[in-house]
Amino acid sequence: MDIPRKSQARVRLIRRTIIGLVALGVIGAISWYVSRLEPAAPVVDRATVWTDTVKRGPMLRQVRGLGKLVPEEIRWVPAVTEGRVERILLEPGARVMPDTVLLELSNPQLEQETLSAEWDWKAEQSSYEDLKVRLESQQLTQAAELAKYESDHELALLRFEARSELAKDGLVSALDLKQDKANAQQLANRLKLERQRLEKDLESIAAQLAERRTRISQREAVYRLKKSLLDQLKVKAGVEGVLQLIQVDVGQRVGQGTNLARVANPAKLKAELNIPETQAKDIQIGQQVSIDTRNGIIPGTVSRIDPAVKEGTVTVDVRLNDALPKGARPELSVDGTVVLEKLEDVVYVGHPVQGQQDSLISLFKLDGQGKEAKRVSVRLGRSSVSIIEVKEGLEPGDQVILSDMSAYDGFDRISFR
Numbered sequence: 001m002d003i004p005r006k007s008q009a010r011v012r013l014i015r016r017t018i019i020g021l022v023a024l025g026v027i028g029a030i031s032w033y034v035s036r037l038e039p040a041a042p043v044v045d046r047a048t049v050w051t052d053t054v055k056r057g058p059m060l061r062q063v064r065g066l067g068k069l070v071p072e073e074i075r076w077v078p079a080v081t082e083g084r085v086e087r088i089l090l091e092p093g094a095r096v097m098p099d100t101v102l103l104e105l106s107n108p109q110l111e112q113e114t115l116s117a118e119w120d121w122k123a124e125q126s127s128y129e130d131l132k133v134r135l136e137s138q139q140l141t142q143a144a145e146l147a148k149y150e151s152d153h154e155l156a157l158l159r160f161e162a163r164s165e166l167a168k169d170g171l172v173s174a175l176d177l178k179q180d181k182a183n184a185q186q187l188a189n190r191l192k193l194e195r196q197r198l199e200k201d202l203e204s205i206a207a208q209l210a211e212r213r214t215r216i217s218q219r220e221a222v223y224r225l226k227k228s229l230l231d232q233l234k235v236k237a238g239v240e241g242v243l244q245l246i247q248v249d250v251g252q253r254v255g256q257g258t259n260l261a262r263v264a265n266p267a268k269l270k271a272e273l274n275i276p277e278t279q280a281k282d283i284q285i286g287q288q289v290s291i292d293t294r295n296g297i298i299p300g301t302v303s304r305i306d307p308a309v310k311e312g313t314v315t316v317d318v319r320l321n322d323a324l325p326k327g328a329r330p331e332l333s334v335d336g337t338v339v340l341e342k343l344e345d346v347v348y349v350g351h352p353v354q355g356q357q358d359s360l361i362s363l364f365k366l367d368g369q370g371k372e373a374k375r376v377s378v379r380l381g382r383s384s385v386s387i388i389e390v391k392e393g394l395e396p397g398d399q400v401i402l403s404d405m406s407a408y409d410g411f412d413r414i415s416f417r
Helices: 006-036 108-168 174-231
Strands: 051-053 055-071 074-078 083-088 101-106 234-236 241-246 259-264 269-276 288-292 297-310 313-320 333-350 360-366 372-383 387-392 399-401 413-416
Touching: 051 333, 055 313, 101 241, 101 259, 108 174, 269 288, 269 333, 288 313, 313 333, 333 372
Parallel strands: none
Antiparallel strands: 051 399, 055 269, 055 333, 074 259, 083 101, 101 234, 241 259, 269 313, 288 297, 288 333, 297 313, 333 387, 360 372, 360 399, 372 387, 372 413
């Protein structure tokens, strides 16, 4: 019968314990080493990313916006008076002159008022002529009476002078001579009064005739106004150009001031650009602009900046400096580039997809062999249409990825295949 030795069992226990401790140590060391390793870099197809090289030199700052050509001279033709649309004589696109009739309105009430105003004016003229004849007749009567008093006064003076000579010889009594003198003086006073009366009558006649002429002028002005309103029922273009729009229909009732048509001069166009509000802050009146009509590029100048923001854009008007190319017409879509300034010596790179002016972003910078790219922080400065200033984080000659890399936000480096 075999008896197990206690010493051998103890040795095996110690051996197993040591082996277990060693194994645990190895596993811990391996775990610690693995934890210190960086995660494997994702592999990206080099052909799917857009890269650019950082450069140093002059940088032309520009902003770009879409827009359209619009006429500089646009005239809305309103209804001067209320009326009903009887006829539309022209269609949009027709060439018009200032006296070209676009459409005709009717207003029976205005026609009646015009006729009544004409009758009132002519009646006032007839009344004036009648008053003038009566006053002239009255004036002639007074003039004849004045002439009679002048004749009587002269006879009285002659009588007094003659009887004065006779009185010297005692042939006329002193009493008779005094009577003759008093009679002549009385006629002189009456003549003076009649002359004053005639002067006042002449002033009164002039005032009455002037008042009647004023009434005639008033009646005539009312008639001329009514006649002008009646004539303007034939709606004219008012300016030379092209009829763009007729916005009423035959039979429609329109009120005074209603816009009936729009006329524009197609030879004088300007560009209206819609610039994103984040880029419009540096635009100034007088800056140079290039307008691409898809059929030629026209130089222009910023002439107006809309103070309001509409749907995230600012409207900028551009005055065109050269002749329009063939095919240019109102509402033609154009692309405009505004030159903001020229920076002489800056570090710049192509505009990243997600990079904005004066912001801090991260980009993947390629290594020297171009096999891997590591994430770096980059501070951007002033921007242009396709390039942007680099203030910190990159040096001239560095290659960076500009395309959207948001799918690799969890990685600090990538490799290429």
